[in-house]
Amino acid sequence: MLGLAGMGSENQAAIPCGNGCESSACTHCTQRALVAKQHLFTHGDEQRYIYYVHAGCLRLYKTLGNGRRQVIGFSFAGDFIGFGIGPEFPYNAQSIGRSEVRCLPRGTFHRLALEIPRFAFRLYEATTLELAAAHDLALTIGQRNSAAAVASFLLWLSRRNERRGVEPTTISLPMPRTDIADYLGLTGETVSRTFTRLKVGGLIRVTRKRLVQLTDLPALLELAEGMAGEHAGYRHSDGPRRTPH
C-alpha cells in the first residue's frame, strides 16, 4: 500500500518507492540531476520538497561559524532526504559524485500524511530510525577512539550491505576520506592512518582506495566496542594502556 514498503537504511530513512517511484506521493514529482559537489539545498533554504535519491550518493552536513564541518549522514540510492517540519532546512545536502534525485512537493506529502494515518505513521517510523542513527553517531564521535570509530563506520556499511543482500565483507566507499573524517569527528590524515593500521593489522584489505574488504569481522567488532583484545591482529601502538581514547 502507498508504495511505501519497508525501511532500507538506518542512516537515512529509506522507504523504497517501489519499482520506479510510482507511489501516490510521486505523482507530480520532478527530477533533478546533480554533478559532483553540487548542493541539493543548503542550510536555511526553504523546505519545499522531500527528496528521493534515485542514484548516486549525497553528504548531509552542518557547519560552525569558524568553518568546521560535521557530516551528519550519507544518503544513498533509495534513501529519502528532507523529512522535517520547520520552514527551513537545518543542514546542507551536497552531491558527492554525480547523482539523481526526485523532488516530492512537501505540501502534497504532508497532506497525504494528514489524510492517511498509516502514511503519517510511516513518516514517524522512518524519522525514528534516523534518530537512532544520530544517537549512534553521537556515541561514536563522543566515546570511540579513531580506530573504534573507523571500525564501526565500516561495520555500519557492512550491515547496510547485508540488509540489501549484498556481500557484507566487500565495501565500497563513495565518499572521500575527508567526509569520513568529518563524519567521525576526525581529520582526513587520522582516517588515512587508521586505515593503514587496520590494513597492516590484517583486519581489512584496501583496493583502489574506495574499495575495502573486511577480513576479520570479529576483531572489527571488538575494536568498535573498545575491547581491543590482545589476541587479534590489531594492536593500537606499543604497550597496553589503562583506558584508551
Added chain:
Amino acid sequence: MLGLAGMGSENQAAIPCGNGCESSACTHCTQRALVAKQHLFTHGDEQRYIYYVHAGCLRLYKTLGNGRRQVIGFSFAGDFIGFGIGPEFPYNAQSIGRSEVRCLPRGTFHRLALEIPRFAFRLYEATTLELAAAHDLALTIGQRNSAAAVASFLLWLSRRNERRGVEPTTISLPMPRTDIADYLGLTGETVSRTFTRLKVGGLIRVTRKRLVQLTDLPALLELAEGMAGEHAGYRHSDGPRRTPH
C-alpha cells in the same frame, strides 16, 4: 485537540499533556516515582510504555562495551521519553535526582496514531525535533572544542528557559558535571576547568555549583561558533593560535 498541544523542548520531544495529563492517551496511565540513579528502563528492555516526565530530570545514555558512556539527552518535566518503533529500547533512561513519570501504554498510543492522522503527524513532528537536536549534538561533539561545547550547552539551556518564559540568563543544572561531560564527549575534569575559565573570563558566574548566570551572552555565542574573538573576556590560554580544537 487530543491534549497534545505544542512542543516544548528541542532535546526531548515535548508535547505538554495539558494541565494534569487528562489527554485521551492518558486515560489509563499509571504513575511511577524514581529515586536518584534509578533506571526507568535500560538498553534492551521491551518497549511497553511511552513515558511522560511529570517532575524531575532524567539522563538518556548509551554505553560501549568498554564501559564508556555517551549521554544522548536530558529529559525534563514536560518531556516525553520512549518514542520509537523497535521492540526494545535502544538506550538507557535513568533518573538524576528524584523524579516522577507517567506511563502511557505503547499499544493504545500507537492505536491512536493509526486512528487519528493528526496524532501520528504530531509524533512525526516531535521525533523530527529530537532528530534536529541529535544532529546538533553531533556537531557539538565532533567539531567544537571544550569551551565551545560548554558554551553551546549553556546557550541551549538558556534558549530552553526563554521558550518557557523563564529568565534566560539564570540557568540551573540539575545534572552533575560528569553528565555534562559525557553529553559533550569530554571528561568531568575538563568540564570543571572550562567552567572556571569561563568564570574568570567573566562570561558566567557560578553559584551553588548547580546554578549559573550568563553574564556575557554575545561572547558565549561567539565562543560556541568557534569565533573566539580577541575582544571579549574569554581567551583560551596565552597567545593566539591558528585553528583551535
Added chain:
DNA sequence: CGACAAGTTGATACCGTTCAACCTGCGTGG
C-alpha cells in the same frame, strides 16, 4: 555532625591535530 558524593585543581602523558612534503590516480586537453 559525619560520611560520602561531587567538584576543583594540579602534573603528566598521549591521541589526534596541524603543517608539510610527497605520492597516486584520473580526467582533460594539446
Added chain:
DNA sequence: CCACGCAGGTTGAACGGTATCAACTTGTCG
C-alpha cells in the same frame, strides 16, 4: 596518446588540547 594538472590520499614530525591520575576541597543529605 601522452603530458599535464590537480584533487585526493598517504606519510612524517612536532605541537597541543584533553584525558588520566591523584590529591584535595566543597557540598549535600541522612
